[in-house]
Amino acid sequence: MSSPSPNLPRGVQALLFESAERRRGVEDAVVRTLCEAGFRETILPVLDFASPYDGVTAEGDERLYRFVDRGGELLALRADFTPMAARVVAPRLAGLPMPVALFYRGDVVRDEPSGVGRPREFAQVGAELYGDGSFDADLRMLRTLLDAVRDVPSARLCLTLGWAGLLPALLAAVAPGLVNRKKSALDEALADARARHVRRLAERLRAAGATEKDSEEVGAALLTGFDPRSPLFDLPVLAQAARSLAAAAGVARGAREGIEVVVDLAGTPAAPYYTGLTFALDARGGGGSLAGGGRYDGLLGRFGPDAPAVGFCIGLGALATAIEAAGPGAPAANRPFRIATGKGRLLGKTLDLLRAAGADFPESDGRRLLVPDRSGRFELLLLKDDDVPTYVAFGGADAGVVGSDRIEESGEEVCAPLELPYGACRLSLIGRAGEEFRPNGHPVRVGTKYRRLAERYFDSRKIPHEVVPLAGSVELAAALKLTDVVVDLIETGSTMVAHDLVELETILPSRATFIVGSRALVERRAEVAEIVSRLSAKVAGSC
Secondary structure: OOOOOOOOOOOOOOOOOHHHHHHHHHHHHHHHHHHHOOOEEOOOOOEEEOHHHOOOOOOOHHHOOEEEOOOOOEEEEOOOHHHHHHHHHHHHHHHOOOOEEEEEEEEEEOOOOOOOOOOOEEEEEEEEEEOOOOHHHHHHHHHHHHHHOOOOOHHHEEEEEEEOOHHHHHHHHHOOHHHHOOOHHHHHHHHHHHOOOHHHHHHHHHHOOOOHHHHHHHHHHHHHOEOOOOHHHOOHHHHHHHHHHHHHHHHHHHHOOOOEEEEOHHHOOOOOOOOOEEEEEEEOOOOOOOEEEEEOOOOHHHOOOOOOEEEEEEEHHHHHHHHHHOOOOOOOOOOOEEEEEEOOOOHHHHHHHHHHOOOOOOOOOOOOOEEEOOOOOEEEEEEOHHHHHHHHHOOOOOEEEEEHHHHHHHOOOEEEEEEOOOOOEEEEEEEEOOOOOOOOOOOEEEEEOOHHHHHHHHHHOOOOEEEEEOOOOHHHHHHOOOOOEEEEEEOOOHHHHHOOEEEEEEEEEEOEEEEEEHHHHHHOHHHHHHHHHHHHHHHHHHO
């Protein structure tokens, strides 16, 4: 019998002794704050029927762990505290004095995609306030949250405010053509905004009737944050939410002097239950998002008598990391702004563009993979192209330059504010010349290093397939009949023609793209906006 693996399942961990004591200490401090603020504890089950939560959980139904018990019931592990608290309390609201202020603690478990250090089990403490629909209740919860993380210095905290539904209302107001056309026009603009496609969104807004000034302001605000006092929000349909956002920002700055507060409408949580103010809290140099929450009127009505509600959850692991990162002897939160790029065909033009935008990088000596610029403001991280999105997504680099095909293949969540004027090519399905591609029910053998994109392509067409993973010389697999077809990049097509191959279909176009990590967007927003502005100016000047 083989020895059992010492590893726990991916994404879970055990805390022993001192680590457990530190975590409990952080938890106890948060709980004391909530008790002093008048919240009473509720203990929620870790297991429930799955069907009540269909379409409700913040993380999406596909991330629930579901299983069938011996009686044939479909059950789910707790993946999101807020809907479970609403389900438990809503049927009992009629017998409770309003408003109801409660808190809970425990773990949630979600089937997160694989990734460096990406957990699947999260220890949380959360608080909910039911029955008070006033904006004062929102501000009370915001103050309570900021008080609960008092052990993190204010200067390290980044508070992001949003408002559910305000971004589509704003885009429709500044560019009426988005709603006068087919519905997908507004959806496409929203997708560009959430991906931080600054130039593309500005162009889309202008084409739909926005003024040059408004389109440029909205595009820039995707990186710098929105000013709720801007004339953009003068319309009555926008004004009340904007005033509330300005008030929330003022309360936060008053509660924690030195905190950074940004209104980011493109960063509003996508959870389906939010209806008003939302807030997310991060810490520079910490271990991810500390907390999130907001107003969610209507959720309790799904499970019983309806009532307005507002709440938040704090991630204890991230909070503990942030407290330690700010302790005595801890390094400064900021280092030089780090830009990752591949060592392949894009490197030369990328260095030229970065230098033109003010990053004074020397020529690489071929040995160092982390190269500081002469000013000390930037660092260049030289990687394999495939690794660039991963380093950016997980904070190993703040930004990067890589082909958009690599971004799609990686599946990593990064922002893409700017497409660059070089590196144009296309990912295509390639077959042998003179042979018609007609799947006959047998799995098609596909040679590629783009496994995710190839599987997505064949799945969308309901074609049975078997992917043969390859690291290089992909075209040869089809030419030598190792595979039926290949999925690979085409730049000039000369290699394809030389091996008597033909392009059967373009799967997606690709070009060099400047990407930014979500952590950098929160913690280094001004630097991100500056470098994107400089690059945009150089790109515009070269067109």
